Amino acid sequence: MEDNTARFEKLLVKNGLKRTAPRLQVLEILSGRDSATSQPYLEQVMGKDADRVTLYRVLQAFEEKGIIHKVLDQQGTANYAICSDGCSAHEHHDEHVHFNCDNCHKIYCLDTVKIPALKVPAGFKVDHLNLIATGLCASCSDKVN
Amino acid sequence: MEDNTARFEKLLVKNGLKRTAPRLQVLEILSGRDSATSQPYLEQVMGKDADRVTLYRVLQAFEEKGIIHKVLDQQGTANYAICSDGCSAHEHHDEHVHFNCDNCHKIYCLDTVKIPALKVPAGFKVDHLNLIATGLCASCSDKVN
């Protein structure tokens, strides 16, 4: 299995982005988690390794290139997850459901759950669907029982 | 047809809220629009008729009582719409789809479009679904043609 850093370096080069410490660090953090990661968490973990502004710019660049996608939780907080595949600078393919746990507040990408097509009133042209489910995640509903 | 102010006064009394100028004004503005209204817009329209903090508190009280519901748009901005009916302090019944127009940025409550039930991975317990569609609203897709 190829080592992470090498893989991330390729990813950056492929997208015309320079290999810098803050970018590698963000990729490292995001890939090490099983759920989407909030901006405040990233900011806290990165500490003074990178300036706040740099973090915002890294996230923005990654989103534009289709490396990560942003999910707003029920409070409006920005959360980021690595795109599984097929996403590019030209188009995101993250039309999967997101699950926001009321207990642990994690946001899971339910890649396997597709959003059902929708019948809207005449005249409306749907381009994109964004579905967030709230409730208890598998881990939290276990603990409750 | 009963006049608005009288209707709003009853609504406030019914919910144990005092009849105050900022509250009546918020109801007046929201009811006069065909789409959800953003917090920044409300703040701008109300100007110095009411303090920013008062506006936030009015919106919070209304939401708690089930008079209005909040919709976050794709940018994370808070938008508010009057609840059609059946909503109360105890439970919101606003499980309808919201449509966020990419062109005029309005948010429409598609009261007639229900969110289809969802099959999620084992263990996850869905409590609430929140679906926002983006694209062109009827009015904007007309203009384009």
Place this chain on the structure above:
DNA sequence: TTATATTTGCAACATAATTGCATTAAAATG
């Protein structure tokens, strides 16, 4: 009319996000 309970306005604070600009550093070039 007076008492009370709620609501408001103000000041201060917190957090998220953006912009301009000078400095630094990565990668391309020779």
Place this chain on the structure above:
DNA sequence: CATTTTAATGCAATTATGTTGCAAATATAA
């Protein structure tokens, strides 16, 4: 390897959104 070019970073300042505590004002009940 040294130099040039271009992209990225850090810092300071600013804007937007939202919250909290508290005193003053006001709607309503008594």
